[in-house]
Amino acid sequence: MSFVPGSSRHPGPRQLQGSKPGLLDPTQPARILRHPNSTLCFAAFDPLAASGHAHPRKRTPDADPARPKRIVIETTPGNRMPSRWRFVPRARRAPGTPGSEDEGVWPRLVIVCGEPFILTEDQWDIYKLDPIYDCFIPAAPHHSIITRKEPSLQDASHTRGDSTAEHAKKRRLSSPALDSEEHRNLNKKFRTVVSLVTDDEGTDIEEATESDDEDEVEDIVIEELPRKDPSSSDRAKQRRKAREEQTRERREKVKAKAGSSFESNRSRTPEIVDLTMEDITPPGSTTANGVPAGSTKRKVFGGQDSPEETSSRGRTYQPNKRARTLSPGTARADMERKRAERERRRMAQQQERMNGMKEQREQQFWKGVFADTPLPTPPPSQHNDGSQRTAEDTRLNDEDAERQAAIEESRRKLAELEKDRPLWEQEARKRAMQEQMEEEARRLRKEEEQLRAAEAAAQERQRQRAEAAAAEAQRRAQSEQARVQQEREQRRRKERARWSYGPWTTGRAIERYKMLSDEFDATKFSVDNPADFEMIPWPVLHSPVTLRLEDIEWSAVEAFFDAAKKHMRTQDYKVFVEKSHKRFHPDRWRARGILKSVSDEELRNCLEVTANTVAQALTPIWRAMKG
Incomplete structure (x- = not known):
């Protein structure tokens, strides 16, 4: 049953809040919840809180420890089933949007299937968890958009999710510790895909995903479980060593496979993306090869290229987790080296352009010099009855004479120019000195104007203070006069009252x-x-x-x-x-x-x-x- 919201009857956008799914789409809880009456709550994941210790054991350091990771926790009613949690996937982003983890301030306006709503962050995460909805963050100032995926995209998403879940169950070798009752309920969605991107110079750089963080979560859970015997630690080390070896082999195969088709696919977008990181192209756009964004996903390994291992129980495991091939310091140094090389090439090209412009100016100068040289006029023939050979020799001699005269004229002009060089330099020095004097005069005039303005401002302030003082003195005098007049009037009234009564x-x-x-x-x-x-x-x-x-x-x-x-x-x-x-x-x-x-x-x-x-x-x- 599809969900198409109708027109809003309210004057403003409706507000959706809380962590309950299905406020707009009644079928949404069936796709998100494991139990019909379960409740969801969202939080930020912290490895320290997950381990339960203030001082965690030695683990792989996080390259960005401050980035928040949203998780969703599903709790069944009455705690009849153990609570489960998983990471909230990321929303697609438009090119040029800042940040990869921070999705903005909540609550805010979101366009849900063409209708505006005020959504909280919990409701936004609920739609990201729903597989039939696509959450897209465009560039500012546009609002975030939630649209319903095409049926073909939904089928591909379900197929990809089933394959991922199947591989996630085969990611480690079996062991007594993991096969015990305590590990049967450990079921999280671990990402198993490697993403390769190409920088400006064409070098393959591995893009970090959330798999490293989830491996850290799994290591925390395994480390916190009670150990039955000392041999469990050895088995864990062996599993870790085997996993690193498998990752190394897988990485070499990926590099070899990517290097063979690098020249033809250099400008193409990455073929392998993270399951939780949707394509950042806007809705409706297609990739370079014409395939819709997010419709299909190629696996890293296929056929005989996928490394497999067989455990003692006869099962075949396909490890799909790989570690980082380069450290951040090495990648940063490589990028700095390439940036320096680009800068050197740019400087060389700029120097070459300057040399070409200089040579062009010299050629134009010489063309002007030769253009000003008059061509000599051949003398008229005095013998009209000469033979043709004599005329041809005369013509050749005239051409040689003209050429020689032009060369001599050019040499003369060059000599004159060279002779006048001191005059040019002297005139240039005079112009420079004159410009310097004019600049100094302008500076002095500017300083003088500033000084006069400051003096005028000071005089104006002094005049205002004098006027204020005079006004204050006048006010005080008037007040004193009024006081004296009042006292005089009071005294007169008293005297008049004194001398007015009684016989005089x-x-x-x-x-x-x-x-x-x-x-x-x-x-x-x-x-x-x-x-x-x-x-x-x-x-x-x-x-x-x-x-x-x-x-x-x-x-x-x-x-x-x-x-x-x-x-x-x-x-x-x-x-x-x-x-x-x-x-x-x-x-x-x-x-x-x-x-x-x-x-x-x-x-x-x-x-x-x-x-x-x-x-x-x-x-x-x-x-x-x-x-």
């Missing part, structure tokens, strides 16, 4: 005058702290609530000092008059800048007239006190 008497008038006089004499007037009418201690007996500029007259000043004379002692009165006279003197006001601090011109004029009136009224009183 002569004593309170004199007391208020003295208090305002002390504050007036101590205040420094400026534009930020200007003088006003209420700050000046006017010597009158009027109440500050009703006092106006029109009330300050000559008679009011005389009445104030007459009342003060009655309330004060004579000596105190003299001091009082002396200070008042100096306080309202016009020169004193001008020196203190009282009037300049007032910004309102009308108020300034009124204050000036009133202060002069008080000063003129105080002058006779001060003189009478002195007399």
